[in-house]
Amino acid sequence: MKKIIYVFVILICVISLLYFLLLNKESAPITKEADFVFLGNDTTSINIVRDTMYAEGVDPYGVYNRPYGIIKNETIAVEYAKLILVPIYGRDEIESQKPYSVSLHKNSVWSVKGTLKENELGGTFSITINKSDGRVLSIFHSK
Numbered sequence: 001m002k003k004i005i006y007v008f009v010i011l012i013c014v015i016s017l018l019y020f021l022l023l024n025k026e027s028a029p030i031t032k033e034a035d036f037v038f039l040g041n042d043t044t045s046i047n048i049v050r051d052t053m054y055a056e057g058v059d060p061y062g063v064y065n066r067p068y069g070i071i072k073n074e075t076i077a078v079e080y081a082k083l084i085l086v087p088i089y090g091r092d093e094i095e096s097q098k099p100y101s102v103s104l105h106k107n108s109v110w111s112v113k114g115t116l117k118e119n120e121l122g123g124t125f126s127i128t129i130n131k132s133d134g135r136v137l138s139i140f141h142s143k
Contacts, residue, residue, distance in 0.1 A: 069131035074102045077110040081127045084136055089125060097124050109137065 071077050078100055085094050097114025104110055108131050114124035123142030130137055 066132075069108075070134045071110055071129055071131050074104070074110070077102055077104075077112055077129060077131075080129060080134065081110075081112040084139070085125055085127060088139070089141065094125065104131065108132065 066072070071080055081100075082094060094114070097116070099115055101113040101115060102110065110129045110131055111126070112129070113126045116122060116124055126138070126140045126142070128137040129135070
């Protein structure tokens with residue numbers, strides 16, 4: 001009889017513990033405060049040119065007429081390239097192509113390319129980015 005009571009008490013404790021854990025999980029989910037609110041796909045038209053461009057020579061916030069451009073150095077060019085390339089090719093693929101070759105052409109276009117390891121087969125990524133406004137001009141991956 002003593003063993004049956006002991007087993008019964010243990011069984012009730014285990015059931016109570018499981019119930020408590022499940023109840024807390026459902027009633028108090030772990031949430032993280034978001035940095036943004038996605039408003040969905042807005043189907044109304046917007047005149048981007050009218051709303052974002054200024055008269056020629058007017059740039060009140062210094063966005064378009066930065067003397068060194070939006071992508072002002074090779075560090076920013078590489079980080080920007082990774083932001084674009086990782087969703088396309090995957091982080092492992094992009095990271096495996098270090099060290100990257102970075103060059104600036106005619107002080108206006110950044111070129112960032114991956115590097116193959118010695119005796120490695122495959123291809124590498126190549127991306128060109130407009131220095132002045134950050135537009136991606138081309139993305140290519142050799143095979």
